[in-house]
Every structure is written in structure tokens, then in C-alpha cells.
Amino acid sequence: KAGVTQTPRYLIKTRGQQVTLSCSPISGHRSVSWYQQTPGQGLQFLFEYFSETQRNKGNFPGRFSGRQFSNSRSEMNVSTLELGDSALYLCASSLVGQGQVGETQYFGPGTRLLVL
Amino acid sequence: SQKIEQNSEALNIQEGKTATLTCNYTNYSPAYLQWYRQDPGRGPVFLLLIRENEKEKRKERLKVTFDTTLKQSLFHITASQPADSATYLCALLDTGRRALTFGSGTRLQVQP
Numbered sequence: 001k002a003g004v005t006q007t008p009r010y011l012i013k014t015r016g017q018q019v020t021l022s023c024s025p026i027s028g029h030r031s032v033s034w035y036q037q038t039p040g041q042g043l044q045f046l047f048e049y050f051s052e053t054q055r056n057k058g059n060f061p062g063r064f065s066g067r068q069f070s071n072s073r074s075e076m077n078v079s080t081l082e083l084g085d086s087a088l089y090l091c092a093s094s095l096v097g098q099g100q101v102g103e104t105q106y107f108g109p110g111t112r113l114l115v116l
Numbered sequence: 117s118q119k120i121e122q123n124s125e126a127l128n129i130q131e132g133k134t135a136t137l138t139c140n141y142t143n144y145s146p147a148y149l150q151w152y153r154q155d156p157g158r159g160p161v162f163l164l165l166i167r168e169n170e171k172e173k174r175k176e177r178l179k180v181t182f183d184t185t186l187k188q189s190l191f192h193i194t195a196s197q198p199a200d201s202a203t204y205l206c207a208l209l210d211t212g213r214r215a216l217t218f219g220s221g222t223r224l225q226v227q228p
Contacts (some may be wrong), residue, residue: 006161042220043160043205056214090159097214105216107159
């Protein structure tokens, strides 16, 4: 089975721009979660989508949004980029979601975003 | 406030020794705790899960313990190898919540 794929792998944007990141989960997985990873804050949960619905959300401003399509692929959008948004953005897929005990998440390689 | 603490300093050990990494948490009631490995430029890879009612879990050279009284999990790698060098993250699911919370990770360096 192919793993979780994320595109693009690297991205450079300037402040004020917006960006869309894409995640394709493992075939058959219906849950996709997004995380932001920075050296200072570590890995922080952004949101989780399951069957095209946002099921859970972390403590990030409304500039961060996402969606999931009927084929379980997911996109994450960040509007009005700030310097502090520079980070590694990771998505993870699982069969039914991280809230289930024993459920394993499979992470993609991430998209490294640099905001200048 | 809620905290998950892992030793931010790198752990350097000699090949063949046992590496022990610590994950302490405050103000959580974990339903379970997971350990992940992350290599530079890659996403985390799941290693082991231990439930709140389990004391110990093993998988090949890996062992995880979970002490809900001490609010601590220990992650052991026996007979360590240079290929074990990576950052190791612990993550827990708080009871009643639906999202994992991750620690900041500990970098392990195994010297040949």
C-alpha cells in the first residue's frame, strides 16, 4: 500500500499571501489530521477530518482552515501568512480517527513552508 | 496547566547500551500513550502504544512502561544501534478528548 503523500514538499511564500497544502491518505483511511511542527512549539494539532467533516480542531486562529473530499484527500489552507507560520506541516491518516484507542496514525513526509 | 515533558537535551549513548527516554505529563488522564520515531525531514513513525491499564509493552528491542501514579512513561531501546539515532516523541490521548497531544521529543544519538 502506498503511504501518505503530501504536496508540495517545500514552499516559499511571503507575508500576506495564502497557501494550500494537499494530503492524500493511505487507501481506505477515512480520517486525516493536520499538525504544525516548529522547533519552539513541537508538534501541534490543527484539525481532523473524517468523512468530509471536521471532527476536531486545535487552538489555531481562523486563518487556518481545511477540507476533505469524498475520496478522503484533504487540503489545508492558511490565509494572510505570517512569519510565524513557517513550519513543517504534517498530515496523518488513520482508519477511523485518532480518538479511537489503539488507532495508529500514519504520517506523511510533511510540507516545509517558509514565510519571508 | 497541562504539560507533556520530554528531555530536551540530546541523549548520547554507546552502541550496545540501553537507551532510556522519559515522558512526564501533568494534568492529563491519558486513555493511552504512544511513542513515535522521527528522522530529520520525515514524518513521525508509530512505534508502540500502551493503554492506561497496562504497565509494560514490548516489541523486539523496544519496551515501554506506563506509571499513571508517577504520571510517567519510560521508553527503552536495548542493544542500541547507530541506526536507532533519531528523535523520539511521546503522545497521549487525554480521556474524553479526540486529539493526540505530543511532547517536544528527545533526540537520541547512538555512537558506534
